[in-house]
Amino acid sequence: MLLKMAANQVFRIVHPKAVRTIRYNGRIVPAEVLSSIQSMFVLYMTVFILSSLALAWLGHDALTAISAIAATLGNVGPGLGTVGPVENYSHFSLTAKWICTFCMLMDAWKCTQWLCSSSPSSGEGKRTAGEGGAAG
Helix, strand or coil: CCHHHHHHHHHHHHCCCCCCCCEECCCCCCCHHHCCCCCCCHHHHHHHHHHHHHHHHHCCCCHHHHHHHHHHHHCCCCCCCCCCCCCCCCCCHHHHHHHHHHHHHHHHHHHHHHHCCCCCHHHHCCCCHHHCCCCC
């Protein structure tokens, strides 16, 4: 979706008066949804960069800092460097562990937002009588 949005922006630069919509599965994606996607991406990248810089500031090498944050923000387990598959996070200071815990909670929040937005009660799964629902 982000790539479609980027391509749409390039198209608007080349053709400023053109009107072009973004579609997903044949349906037009509303501007509010596109804005939400952009906001979530910016928030995710901001947390990733600031947390990686914080771990680096605490004395960890760049590979360890970046991969530890990527692993905790994505809840995938091991990273690279001193948090690789044969190592663990036990040598991290308490502050570094809290930063990683914050990243894990951010991932849980992101997943919760995704689940809530894709649930039938969010309006996506609701049908009206005129949309081919069962007569009754």
